[in-house]
Amino acid sequence: NKPTASNFIRNIVVQDLESGKHKEIITRFPPEPNGYLHIGHAKSIVLNFELADSFNGKTYLRFDDTNPAKEDIEYVESIKEDVKWLGFEWEELFFASDYFEEMYNRAVLLIKKGLAYVCDLSAEEIREYRGTLTQAGKESPYRNRSVEENLDLFDRMRKGEFQDGEKVLRAKIDMASPNMNMRDPVIYRIVHASHHNTGDKWCIYPMYDYAHPLEDAIEKITHSICTMEFEDHRPLYNWVVEQCEMEAQPQQIEFARLNMTNTVMSKRKLKQLVDENVVDGWDDPRMPTISGLRRKGYTANAIRNFCREIGVSKNQSVVDEQMLEHFIRQDLSEMAPRTMAVLRPLKVVITNYPEGQTEMLEAENNAEDPSMGVRQIPFSREIYIEQDDFMENPPAKYFRLFPGNEVRLKNAYFIKCNDVIKDADGNVIEIHCTYDPETKSGTGFTGRKVKGTIHWVDAANAVPAEFRLYEPLILDEEDEDDKHFLEQINENSLQILQGFVEDNMKDVKPQDKFQFFRHGYFNVDPKHTKDGKLVFNRIVSLKSSFKL
Numbered sequence: 001n002k003p004t005a006s007n008f009i010r011n012i013v014v015q016d017l018e019s020g021k022h023k024e025i026i027t028r029f030p031p032e033p034n035g036y037l038h039i040g041h042a043k044s045i046v047l048n049f050e051l052a053d054s055f056n057g058k059t060y061l062r063f064d065d066t067n068p069a070k071e072d073i074e075y076v077e078s079i080k081e082d083v084k085w086l087g088f089e090w091e092e093l094f095f096a097s098d099y100f101e102e103m104y105n106r107a108v109l110l111i112k113k114g115l116a117y118v119c120d121l122s123a124e125e126i127r128e129y130r131g132t133l134t135q136a137g138k139e140s141p142y143r144n145r146s147v148e149e150n151l152d153l154f155d156r157m158r159k160g161e162f163q164d165g166e167k168v169l170r171a172k173i174d175m176a177s178p179n180m181n182m183r184d185p186v187i188y189r190i191v192h193a194s195h196h197n198t199g200d201k202w203c204i205y206p207m208y209d210y211a212h213p214l215e216d217a218i219e220k221i222t223h224s225i226c227t228m229e230f231e232d233h234r235p236l237y238n239w240v241v242e243q244c245e246m247e248a249q250p251q252q253i254e255f256a257r258l259n260m261t262n263t264v265m266s267k268r269k270l271k272q273l274v275d276e277n278v279v280d281g282w283d284d285p286r287m288p289t290i291s292g293l294r295r296k297g298y299t300a301n302a303i304r305n306f307c308r309e310i311g312v313s314k315n316q317s318v319v320d321e322q323m324l325e326h327f328i329r330q331d332l333s334e335m336a337p338r339t340m341a342v343l344r345p346l347k348v349v350i351t352n353y354p355e356g357q358t359e360m361l362e363a364e365n366n367a368e369d370p371s372m373g374v375r376q377i378p379f380s381r382e383i384y385i386e387q388d389d390f391m392e393n394p395p396a397k398y399f400r401l402f403p404g405n406e407v408r409l410k411n412a413y414f415i416k417c418n419d420v421i422k423d424a425d426g427n428v429i430e431i432h433c434t435y436d437p438e439t440k441s442g443t444g445f446t447g448r449k450v451k452g453t454i455h456w457v458d459a460a461n462a463v464p465a466e467f468r469l470y471e472p473l474i475l476d477e478e479d480e481d482d483k484h485f486l487e488q489i490n491e492n493s494l495q496i497l498q499g500f501v502e503d504n505m506k507d508v509k510p511q512d513k514f515q516f517f518r519h520g521y522f523n524v525d526p527k528h529t530k531d532g533k534l535v536f537n538r539i540v541s542l543k544s545s546f547k548l
C-alpha cells in the first residue's frame with residue numbers, strides 16, 4: 001500500500017537529498033487546536049507523513065496553539081485520536097506554546113536590530129495606514145521609536161500594563177512593498193486570556209506569520225508544507241527565519257487545499273454547525289470531520305487511499321464527493337459481510353407454510369469471497385419485505401411482487417402474491433402469498449424462472465433496528481458566494497427509519513460494518529446503539545441501487 005506517485009513536492013525532496021542540502025527529511029502536521037480535523041486535514045496528514053516516511057524521515061505533530069481564545073484541550077485530544085486512527089505515528093509531539101519564551105527573545109532581538117517597534121495605532125488605523133495594492137502604505141508615527149523605548153514598552157506589554165488592542169509589536173520592513181504582508185506586519189498582540197497550555201503566564205501572543213516560521217525552524221523542519229493561501233506570506237516567512245537568526249532554514253512549499261462538492265471544509269463553519277445544534281456534535285455522520293466519517297462507517301484505509309488518489313498540485317480544484325465514496329465502497333466490498341435488512345417493513349404471510357414451523361436456510365456471507373463462510377437464517381410462515389418491493393398496480397417492467405406475480409426470496413423460495421390486505425383507509429398492511437417448496441435455494445431448481453429477487457427477514461425472529469440514511473448536509477449552489485452557508489442546509493440530510501435485521505445480528509458491536517443486500521453499506525452507530533437498541537448508519541449506497 002505504499003504510495004509512490006510522484007508530485008512536485010516529492011521532486012523537491014528528492015533534489016534536496018541528492019544535492020546534500022538535507023540528510024534527513026523532517027515534516028510536520030501543524031493543526032491549530034480550535035476544532036476537530038476534517039477530510040481536508042487528512043490530505044495534509046497523508047502528504048506530510050508519507051512523504052517523510054518514504055525517505056526514512058520524521059514527521060512531528062505540532063499544535064499551533066498561539067491563539068488562546070479559540071483553543072481547547074478537547075480539540076487537542078480529538079486531533080491526537082484522529083491522527084492515530086488514520087494510521088500515523090508522530091515522531092514527537094510539540095506545542096508551539098512551549099516556544100513562547102524563545103519567540104519573545106527573538107522579538108527582543110528584532111527590536112535590538114531596529115527591525116521591530118511597538119505601535120500604538122488601533123487595528124483600524126493600522127489597516128488604513130497599510131494602503132492598497134495600487135497605493136503605498138503610510139508609515140506609523142510610532143515607527144521611529146528608539147530601541148530603548150521599544151524594549152521598555154515591549155517588556156511592559158508582557159507584564160500586563162496595557163489593555164487588549166492598546167499596543168502591538170510590528171516588524172519594521174517596508175510600507176511601500178508591493179507585497180502587503182511585508183508592510184510592517186503585526187507580530188505580537190495583547191490578549192488577556194487564559195491559554196490551555198500556559199495558563200495566565202502570558203498576555204501577549206505571537207501572530208501566525210511570526211510564530212509559524214519560528215516553530216518550523218526550532219524543530220528543524222526541512223520542508224514546511226502549507227496551503228496556497230500562504231504563498232504571498234512566504235517572503236515574510238523567510239524574513240522572520242533570517243532576521244531572527246535561526247540556525248535551521250525550513251523551506252515553505254504550498255499546495256492546493258482539498259475542496260469537495262457539497263462539503264463545507266472550514267473549522268469555523270463546522271463549529272457553527274455544532275454550536276447552533278444543526279448537527280449532533282463534531283462526530284455527526286453528516287460532518288466531513290474525521291470523527292464524523294469514522295462514526296458514519298468510513299475506514300482509515302479508504303480515507304488514505306482517497307488522499308493518495310487526489311494527488312498534490314498547486315491548481316485549485318473541487319473533488320467530487322463520489323470519489324471518496326468510491327474508496328469506501330472498494331474497501332467494504334472486500335471486508336463487509338452480506339446480510340439482509342428490511343428498512344420499511346411490510347408483512348407477508350405465506351399461507352401454505354405450516355404454522356408453528358421454522359426451518360434454517362443457508363446463506364453466504366459474501367458470494368465473491370467463500371472464505372467469509374455461511375450463516376443459517378430462520379424462515380417461517382411470516383416474513384417482512386420492503387414496502388416498495390410490492391405494488392398493487394405496478395408499471396411496466398416492475399418485476400417484484402404484485403398480485404399474481406412470483407419472485408425469488410433471496411436464499412429461500414419463490415413466493416407468489418395472491419391477496420392484499422388493507423386497512424380502513426385503503427393502505428396495504430399485509431400481503432398473502434404461497435411458496436413453492438421445490439424452488440428452495442441451493443437445490444438447483446430450474447423448472448421455471450422469475451425476474452425479481454427480493455430480500456426479507458423472518459418476522460418471528462427479526463431484530464428491530466433503526467436505520468439512518470444520509471444525504472449531504474450542505475448543498476452546493478450556483479450563487480453560493482452571495483449566500484450564508486447556513487441557508488444552503490439540506491432539510492433531508494437525515495432520514496430515520498425503523499425496520500428489522502436478521503436475528504444473527506443481535507450481538508453486533510459498535511463500528512461493525514455490513515452490506516445490507518440491495519441497500520448498501522452500513523455501520524453500527526457507536527453513540528446511539530445501546531443495550532437492546534441497534535442503530536445503523538448508511539455509509540454509502542451500492543453502486544447499482546435498486547431503484548427502477
Ligand code: ATP
Pocket residue numbers: 029030031032033039040041043044064225226227256257258259265266267268
Ligand atoms: P480551516 O480553514 O478548516 O480552519 P486551517 O488551515 O485553519 O483549516 P489548521 O489547523 O491550521 O486549519 O490546519 C492544519 C494543517 O492542515 C495546515 O497545514 C493546513 O494547511 C492543512 N489543511 C487545512 N485544511 C486543508 C484542506 N482543505 N486541504 C488540505 N490541507 C488542509
Ligand code: MG
Pocket residue numbers: 032
Ligand atoms: Mg491555520
Ligand code: MG
Pocket residue numbers: 267268
Ligand atoms: Mg483556521
